[in-house]
Amino acid sequence: MNRVFRRTYSYWFLMPAAVIYFVIFLLPTVMSFFFSFTRWTLADWEFIGLDNFVMFFQEQSLRIGFQNTLIYAVVTCGLKVILGLLLGVLLTSRLRTRNYLRSVIFFPTLISTIAVGIAFSMMMHPTQGIINTALGWAGLPGLDWLGDTRVALLSIALVDVWKGVGFATVIYIAGILSIPPDYYEALQIDGGGAWHKFWNIIVPLSRPATNSVIILSFIGGLRSFDLVWAMTQGGPGFTTDVIASIIYKQYQGGFYGLATAGNVILFVIVTVLAFPLYRYLNKREVDL
């Protein structure tokens, strides 16, 4: 039977996908560690040691990428968790408009990021944009959403949340619906109110959903490129550059070694932050 077993579930079935995955994804990932130590022109390379990395940490226009990437990931992740949880609670309650609300909130997930970025940069136009016009009606001063160096990155992060909160919400909906109804019954017998239901049942028991949302949106935030590129291209100056946009700029400039060093740094940041986070969150889940 063992021979039959091995023939029936032959690793040949895995081969085509594995070869593509290895050649196009794993091999370049491994090679990036080597090429990040070189000055590189695809045809030719010269070993220059740690110069690329030193450059990344010394040059102000490159270093800002770290800070921005982290801020962006933390802000988008935090807002998606909070808003996703609240919307998830709202959309699992007995609202008649529930299905309508779910669809509308989810739809932006499917629109092209470039389209969303362009549309929002129009709405955030400092003098003509509808956001500032609306603020003006309310008697509030408008902001130069994408031109002011203090708020530009946060403006992009808000658009990211607008586009991605629907995804966080559907994960929370699935998580909240998988809570056994016994808990609600017990709460009713004990006479707990809506706040108790939220804080003592829904929040702790939708923990797996929270973990998924944190992991997915945090990693997504660290890797984000499209939206930043569509809205500001890293500007004004370098103030909204994230690591992914710096990689693209260095690539365009022909600094392939430097761009690859950027990739390695992003790799290290994601590994150092995401893997332990993943393990920590999974452990908390078991302790519960």
Added chain:
Amino acid sequence: MSTIKSSEHIAGHAKSGSTPLGRRMGRLGLELLGILFTIIVFWIPFYFIIVNALKSTQESADLSLALPSTYHLWENIMTVVQARNYMLLRAFWNSSVLTIVSVLALVILCGMAGYVMQRRRDRLTPTLDLLILVGLIIPPAIVPTIWVLDGMGLFKTMPGLILVEVALNFPFCVLLYKGFMAAIPREIDEAAVIDGCGGFRLFFNIILPLLQPVSATVIVLCAVTIFNDFANPLYFLPGSANVTVQTTLYNFKSQYVTQWNLLFTNILLITIPPLLLFLFFNKRIVAGMTAGSVKG
């Protein structure tokens, strides 16, 4: 999906036995608040794009929500389609080829891979699982990928970009297939093997048809992801002969700095395919995304 539905029903009943008038009013208020929220946060941006795609160049320069005095939608569509020697049509053709071929390859290849990886548990299993997890988390190394593609003569070609899309979507799809395979009883395989089926016939004649629900999920999710992909075509398929819809939109952004109506028309046109998928497969998309994320 059906199990979720039923537990939702139970949870709903457990929450409130009777509904006094005050609570009913509160719920009505909550519903109105919800609708108001979606109008301000979601419908106004959608409306903004649509109404500005209808306008003349002059009127769209205001970037306002006002209705157009005259409607120019058809004219705008024709201008956008004809721009740069029918670039948008080429882009739609390229994006369609990219999406369809990549998705077909993903369904077949990841189906086969998921089939073996779920059924066969041996020494290699932990390594394979780790490699898949790595692919879900680690960002791809861009320039080394270009170097590899260049070495194979596939850089700046459609087959090269298709390989990239297959490689990058493989981890997520194979997880979905593995998850679904676990629900197909092994007895089916055993019966087929006893009847003289080899692995190849077992997979293509028996397993693949049974995987149909998860294949549908993979098709819809990957189609949306790949059609909307911007970064990979930007890196691996540059050049004006090879445009995709997303890179075209990005190029038009700098070309139409003074003709925003045309930019919005372009946005409107490229949002139609995802909108159609959304209207027909909303449930499946949501189910697939949550299944993939909760297991992954």
